[in-house]
Amino acid sequence: MARFGKKRVIVVGGNAAGMTAASRLLRLDPEAEVTILERSAHISYSICGASYYLEGLIPRVEDLVAFTPETLWKERRIQARTEWEATELRLSRREVECRDRRTGLSERLPFDNLVLATGYHPLTGSVAGAEHPAVIKISQLEDVIRLKRFLEERRPRSAVIVGGGYIGLNSAEALRKRGLSVRVLERDEQIFRAVDPDIAALVEKECSGAGIEISCFAPASAIVFEGDHPAGVVAGGTSYPAELVVVDVGVAPSVDLASQAGLRIGASGAIAVSPRMETSQDGVYAAGNCAESIHWITRRAVTSALGTHAVKQGRVAGENIAGLRSEFPGVLQTSITRFFSLSVARTGLNEREARQFGFDFAAVSVTSPTRAGYFPPKEKVAVKLLCDRKTGKLLGAQMAGPSWSAKQIDVAAAAITAGLTLEQVAQMDLAYSPPHAPLWDPLQVAANAALRQLRR
């Protein structure tokens, strides 16, 4: 490993984790030679912004892209090869075999350090026809571009979304805002399983109120085609006609390359890594949604599809390659998303997860004003807390409310990170003024309610 001269680093995957690893490394070690291999045509784009582009709030697809290979080289001295696919990792030789997807030309690139940031790919589950290229799965910028073009050229009037998760619902919203009639088919008893049924009910109400038809207990079995285009979805014996079908039935970490090279894959299905984001092979790192994360509460390895984890892990990988000692502590699966006017957030464990891991917990939900009672506009936020009956510690939180109110989830995330008890949360010195909060912050209203329940 000890070489003289410049460190050669290859990064496989040019989005959140890969870009951050490369940038962080170059900042700490400007001499390093970093090459990013990205199989798609774009690097450093925000797939989280896709639905805002689809609905038209963000006018140009380029707005979702932070760097092109040209600007990346110019501004950060990182070489990015787009439409280059890593086809084999020859770890013993410290080489990556890669292929130009346009020409078919192969090349072997030597490395001192390797970062795998291959992300995730959408699953299609048991839905017959879901693999068909005309059925939309959204995981890459190309998917978004193709969908937008389809919307503009074919002007479909109806869409069926298979799966009521984050991507499915965000797509549903964008399509609805474009005037399509939209139906979401959800296999399970509730949409948006990131949160508990009571909070998901608020999401359902918001989406239904905006004209989206939502069917639960509706497991899609097949997509029906007319010629080359989807014409509908069959679910539970019913046929739902649609000119556009979007499938979002989950994602899985992309680990083929790593697995074929003999790197250890964890029980979660993602690449096993140390807290330094190093794989089972010295000097080979994995970061982002292809790598495992440790859940801060359960200490189990989990997968993640969140950009926040990707950038933090990428940063840790970049720092370790540069010679710092840096560790990624773990995740709480904290997330927030907006459905029409309702923002929904979660952190830590939800009820299903807390049960699964055998916690004896209390769960309390409250609805609190977001501001002083007299301060317009009058709005409310729902706050749900889960807390460990044995230790009194906060285990999880969920919030749903207008504007930024649910971003207060971060305070719960900080409290869980630090192992604070409900008692401590209720007494924390949080900020008040009439436009920003009530005298008792909604999180503390919920903490006090939970304390009452615990004392019973």
Added chain:
Amino acid sequence: MARFGKKRVIVVGGNAAGMTAASRLLRLDPEAEVTILERSAHISYSICGASYYLEGLIPRVEDLVAFTPETLWKERRIQARTEWEATELRLSRREVECRDRRTGLSERLPFDNLVLATGYHPLTGSVAGAEHPAVIKISQLEDVIRLKRFLEERRPRSAVIVGGGYIGLNSAEALRKRGLSVRVLERDEQIFRAVDPDIAALVEKECSGAGIEISCFAPASAIVFEGDHPAGVVAGGTSYPAELVVVDVGVAPSVDLASQAGLRIGASGAIAVSPRMETSQDGVYAAGNCAESIHWITRRAVTSALGTHAVKQGRVAGENIAGLRSEFPGVLQTSITRFFSLSVARTGLNEREARQFGFDFAAVSVTSPTRAGYFPPKEKVAVKLLCDRKTGKLLGAQMAGPSWSAKQIDVAAAAITAGLTLEQVAQMDLAYSPPHAPLWDPLQVAANAALRQLRR
């Protein structure tokens, strides 16, 4: 102390702390007989809402009032006597001597427990004429009502505000929004000393941009009168004419009653209390802005003028009287306020305070987008962090930005409460989505910048 029958409790002061103590006690012990003595004509009002009423955003003064004595009795079975003043505490006899301010009639009320929640009063410093009743000091609802009436009846065109603190600046904003020409005279080198000069500069820019004239190094020495009304203020040899003068040169805890009764007054000038909010006399509690608080970082006793502390302390007092064992852990002086479109927040120590207490600290300021770069509208928040060079722990934070962005101060408050290091703050799992935050939350952008500085 052990009596049979109902517990008789007297609460002196009918606002945040007193109301909360009474309500909490009644909730836990519905048999208790609680009497609130309030020297002014109103109970349970929000003085924090005063400026919004003055500017006209909140139409009726009654909107600032949560309960009248009638509704308080009806809904919570708490007796409140307004315009009744407690004139003497006879602690050995367990009696309060009080007087009806309208009739002059005196009465002695026996108690088992007493709660002092006498709040604070405005100071007038060394400004000659500031005591004059036509010079506005804002600490009670009556002051606000009188000022509003003056504005409507006399339609002044100009105002001088003596003191650029929270109340001064909020009053300035309300008056400016009503069309007055407004000047703020600040004795010191900066307005709004709750925050450091660099953050205060943002406040000054916001207020100046809205047309408020701000003069620093302008110590007001005298108020000039024409007949019964102020006609201007003299400061540093210059005379500033004005048809309205508001003085906000600080507040002090109202401790006369306590002090005359021999209760221990702390070095801070407020009533000394245990963590259970009990004074030097068994069974006699003090809560809110008349009582001392322990600063969570310095462990020194401090005074507070914040409603958030008042309600939490009132709650603790009420719980202890009801027989629970409850403690108030301390304060971080966390606050947020809005000046025009800029919200400004702080928690923990600012630079002046950190120096005063001998910390070896690093201070870092960053400006970060509040949302994903491509998500409209493009707005920024300033985040400043102070951190202990020895322990790496966060000591304080300040934020200034639009809308709710500065409410993220609460995450810093949670981190300080828990003793998290900057490293831990930078790695916390905070919530992201394009409308709510960038991938790196502004707090974490600042934490990473501070870490870079610490490593130097």
